[in-house]
Amino acid sequence: MDDKLMLMIPGPTPVPEQALMALSKHPIGHRSGDFSKIMAEVTEGLKWLHQTQNDVLILTASGTGAMEAGIINFLKRGDRVLCGNNGKFGERWVEVAQAYGLNVEVISAEWGKPLDPEEFRAKLEADTDQQIKAVIVTHSETSTGVLNDLETINRYVKAHGEALIMVDAVTSLGAVSLPIDEWGLDVVGSGSQKAYMIPPGLGFVSVSPKAWEAYKTADLPRYYLDLGPYRKNAAKDTTPFTPPVNMFFALQVSLRMMRAEGLENIFSRHHCLMTATRAAIKALNLPLFAPDEAASPAITSVYPGEAVDAEQVRSVMKKQFDIVLAGGQEAFKGKIFRIGHLGFVCDRDILSAIAALEGTLSSLGYSEFSPGAGVVAAAQVLTSA
Ligand SMILES: *Cc1c(COP(=O)(O)O)cnc(C)c1O
Secondary structure (H helix, E strand, C coil): CCCCCEEECCCCCCCCHHHHHHHCCCCCCCCCHHHHHHHHHHHHHHHHHHCCCCEEEEEECCHHHHHHHHHHCCCCCCCEEEEEECCHHHHHHHHHHHHCCCEEEEEECCCCCCCCHHHHHHHHHHCCCCCEEEEEEECEECCCCEECCHHHHHHHHHHHCCCEEEEECCCCECCECCCHHHHCCCEEEEECCCCCCCCCCEEEEEECHHHHHHHCCCCCCCCCCCHHHHHHHHCCCCCCCCCCHHHHHHHHHHHHHHHHHCHHHHHHHHHHHHHHHHHHHHHCCCCECCCHHHECCCEEEECCCCCCCHHHHHHHHHHHHCEEEEECCHHHCCCCEEEECCCCCCHHHHHHHHHHHHHHHHHCCCCCCCCCHHHHHHHHHHHHC
């Protein structure tokens, strides 16, 4: 049916009508007083969402651009960096760091498993002459649905004292608490099409005073992604280049919605959506890809194995129910399907998706569950929260 598409992928995510309406307004000049007012308001809102007094800079870029900016502005050619890799995004930051000539050491874990903080501890403790300049970690690894133990890894980085901690928070920011100031996170990147509830197009980077100190001697090539001019301009409530002004209108709306909901409520909603989805998948006797103790509140990956074909599940969900799920990436293409539940997602969306999934599984001949079991399990979690 037209106009009934329900996106349950981990970005782009659904956009509330208020934000869509804001996008449809006439653009305004980005050097106008009216734009500066919006810039001031959204910058304040971003600091609130990031739980920080640090600069939070806004780029015209997807999440990758925000992360690339975060990596290249604070390091020197040949710097030794530790990079966590347990999925598609961890792998990407390894590639970015290598592309800029950094000396990258990879700490990896199998896809579907969390990174082991002890491996970071061992490397950091052995580095007595403080050659490690940055540790790069993907908080919520979207390709697998694993939430890495950033808090513990970061504690080891703090004990090291020299290295900056750089975080891909693209699917964790706004879904799970990320207390930047309390933890002392130096560089945190995110993107508008995830928990921000607006379309793709804006990237965000928060930068600590310690990272700005490193900026002074950093020497990797940069121009459009040089964060210095973004900071200077942000101090005057403006931007160095022409920003997508309509996206700023939408961001203003979505940040107001988030403030009205409250941080704690946003985090508990995501936690609840995750718990309900996982309870349903278990009740359907399908294996979850990420373990309970490292499950992302943004996305749930299902690994059906031989039980049912993951791509057929996605195809029926789309054709029959207008619900879009994500597939697996790289080696897990065709092997897993992923249910995104971040941003503008409510209890009803989960119940619809699970009910549709039950119908889909039955139609594909998978019968290892009693009909309704998934819906009942999800509803129990949602109504007892
Ligand atoms: C979506 C996402 C990104 C950014 O991807 P873009 O396509 O550049 O927006 C980065 N990291 C994670 C974990 C993501 O989920």
